[in-house]
Amino acid sequence: MAEPEIDAVVFDVLGTLVDEPAGIRAGIRALDPSLDDPRVERLLALWQRHIDREQRRVLDGVRPYLTSEALDLEAARLVAEAVGVDEPAAVAALARSGCRLPPWPDTVAGLARLAERFPLIGLSNAGRTALLELNAHAGLRWHQALSAEEARTYKPDPAVYQLAVTVSGRPPERLLMVAAHAWDLRGAQRVGLRTAFVARPAGDPPASADRFDVYADDLAGLADQLADF
Structure with missing residues (x-):
């Protein structure tokens, strides 16, 4: 140049x-404060894999476009299910961590x-x-x-x-x-x-x-x- x-x-x-990882980690810890660090990292990886996979599916034409907020909500549901949380407000709060x-x-x-x-x-x-x-x-x-x-x-x-x-x-x-x-x-x-x-x-x-x-x-x-x- x-x-x-x-x-x-x-x-x-x-x-x-x-x-981005720090914000998602904070959301996961807020969802279940009892989680230890290795478990938080595994759940973070679960979230990231879902986002990466679904964005790639959109790019490949396999699924219609969804906003990042919609994909974050999907990822939050997966993480919440993995720790046994099914409270909609808690899942929504976790999804919002993708914006904070x-x-x-x-x-x-x-x-x-x-x-x-x-x-x-x-x-x-x-x-x-x-x-x-x-x-x-x-x-x-x-x-x-x-x-x-x-x-x-x-x-x-x-x-x-x-x-x-x-x-x-x-x-x-x-x-x-x-x-x-x-x-x-x-x-x-x-x-x-x-x-x-x-x-x-x-x-x-x-x-x-x-x-x-x-x-x-x-x-x-x-x-x-x-x-x-």
């Missing part, structure tokens, strides 16, 4: 800006710093309602927040990245997609966006064959690298 050709920065949200995710320690300050130089676009697999609650709970600052619900599919479907291209009014090569998930950045590359990988504990690290434009340990490091753009 030798030329100052970035007109806007597009951010993944789940896992990149908010600690803490930001990573550098997220809020990092977004504020980057927003001084670039328009910031959130681009999330979270549904519209979930994204609103996520943004409010984590204190995320955007100039525009876009949900995959607008495209009725999930990343890495090209239609989701195209939402950011359309809203920005710029060619894709003038947008920088930031994510902690290599699979997400590969999807953005297929649409022509430039890419920045930010390392997170819950992310999907790059493979040896991946070639992204920027690699950063955190948002401060990303902002440093973009300081001249």
Whole structure:
């Protein structure tokens, strides 16, 4: 990235800006405070497998599109059933934990710093309602927040990245997609966006064959690298 050709920065949200596993763990512990840590981790894995599988089924055309809130409710029912809880209010509270995710320690300050130089676009697999609650709970600052619900599919479907291209009014090569998930950045590359990988504990690290434009340990490091753009 030798030329100052970035007109806007597009951010993944789940896992990149908010600690998704931490929020779900908190919801599981609230559902049953007696659970020990290994059991919580197994239930978290159950939740994550369901979300990943069902989003893939939507992408493959096996099932119609459902919002992230609907998938979270399905996952919450599975987790609650596994611990023997069948109270609807408790299941609903667990499902809402998917929207109440803490930001990573550098997220809020990092977004504020980057927003001084670039328009910031959130681009999330979270549904519209979930994204609103996520943004409010984590204190995320955007100039525009876009949900995959607008495209009725999930990343890495090209239609989701195209939402950011359309809203920005710029060619894709003038947008920088930031994510902690290599699979997400590969999807953005297929649409022509430039890419920045930010390392997170819950992310999907790059493979040896991946070639992204920027690699950063955190948002401060990303902002440093973009300081001249």
